[in-house]
Amino acid sequence: MFVSVILRVAARGDGVTADGRFFALAAPGDSIGGDGGIIPGPHHAEPPCRHFPTCGGCQLQHLDDASYADFLNDRVAAALSGQQLDAPILSPHISPPFSRRRASLRAERRGRSVLLGFNEGRSHRIVDVAECHVLRPELFALVAPLRKLLVGLLPDRRGGEVRMSLADQGVDLLIEGVEAAGLDAAELLTAFAEANKLARLAIDDGYGPQTRWEPEPVTITLGGVPVPLPPAAFLQATEDGEAALVAAVRAGIGGATTVADLFAGLGTFALAMADGRRVYAAEAARDAVLSLKAAGARAQLQLFADHRDLYRRPLDEKECARFEAVVLDPPRSGAEAQMPALAKAGPPRIAYASCNPATFARDAKLLIAGGYRLEQVMPIGQFRWSTHAELVGHFVR
Incomplete structure (x- = not known):
């Protein structure tokens, strides 16, 4: 006799039943037997790796692609709901196996x-x-x-x-x-x-x-431009995921010709946007700024790279008002210090790339309170089979 069915997968990867019980390694549609055992359902996949589930590199190899996509959507929806927000959530982009670079x-x-x-x-x-x-x-x-x-x-x-x-x-x-x-x-x-x-x-x-x-x-090509690569510098996890992030960010800024890229890193977005645009790129890591500056100069782009810690010295209202669009790609802690000036004097469009749906939702609420509308959110699963969810949100005034 079956007791219940798994309805969804929670943030840490456990399957959840209608009565709120959690079961490790359960997929949506799995049945839970009277002894607590899992009877695989239509979305329960055979894990391809012998090290699953012991290895901490993957938590969700037991999900098929459809349920993994639903998991990413649920992560974003739950974060928005936690801040009493709602927005259209697009179909996730998921990087393929064997693609982590x-x-x-x-x-x-x-x-x-x-x-x-x-x-x-x-x-x-x-x-x-x-x-x-x-x-x-x-x-x-x-x-x-x-x-x-x-x-x-x-x-x-x-x-x-x-x-x-x-x-x-x-x-x-x-x-x-x-x-x-x-x-x-x-x-x-x-x-x-x-x-x-x-x-x-x-x-x-x-x-x-x-x-x-x-x-x-050693270089890494970003936006068609070779960039000097410092040892252990941050890169997007997959080329495939980077392309999806860049496409979503470019769609979010529309036809803006003057753009600020905040938390710019080596220039993943700045260099992809500098084709005919004037781009201001702010980044706290000195070696990344020097690499981006050298790459932009060599490619003769209209790009100004600024060594700036946006947690300690965010853009002020006057600076925010200079741009037609702003791109944000902060660390997991988000960009809360930058929100007040953006909310008050920010540009018509903001594209916000995030690796933490919770801090994104917190920052989104501040922008919306300042007059922005969250137009859409696109989840991105670069870390395939993990519980890590990324996204790009589009804001318009």
Whole structure:
């Protein structure tokens, strides 16, 4: 005898019944038996990876694409509802498997072997990955060689972190928490970089990244413009997701010819908008600003990159009034400090890209109170099979 049916998936990935009970690894349409067991329904998918559900890199491989899209929509709708807001929510864009171009993996040496992978869910234990269905193949191909390299760099029972990004020239690799002093270590790193055709290899022993291998300057192309890529710099998780974000932001600013890009990073949006527009780009990270400034100058764009911490020094009302559109892409904490000036004197259109539906909804309420209307929201699932939801919202006065 069946007790109940799973109606939806909650924010942390558990299935929820009509009477409010939570069941791990349950999909919408699954039935819950009298013993609490899950009887798979039409939306319950067979997880493709042997490490699921232990590995914390994915939480939702048991959902099919339709229910995963519903999950992303529900995350956005719940955040808006929490602020008493409502808006049309478009069909989500979901990045495909094997498309993640950046990742951080944890490493730990145990005798003559090294564990390398993601943490277990809600744990510090490392899952020693033998396969991964989210990483780009170019990144995963380095996992086995890295284990051998780290045996010679990590002390026994000590850990480190490996950051990988796919740049224009190949894989950009940063190894943190290791020391590589002396000629033997230098030769080991050089041989590894050459054998694996790395774009760059850097080491961080606690005093910042130190480049050990970089045959040519490493770049990442954004908006058709090569941008110098600092070690461990932020990139959108997938090229596919970046393209969807850029398209949604461009649609949100319409025909605006003077645009401010706030929290601009390396220029994901600024460079994509600088085709005939005048763009002001504000960013707090100094190395990112210098890279963006150099790229804009080389491409002869009408782009002004400003080293500015928008939490401590947001644009004031006079500055906000200068633009025909504003693009926001803040960290997870949102852009609350910038909202008062935008709400009072902001431009006709705002495109807000967010990696946290809750802080987006909080900021949206402030904009709406100032006279804006939330025209639409597009969810984006760059982190496929995870509970992480991103979005782009369009605001108009």
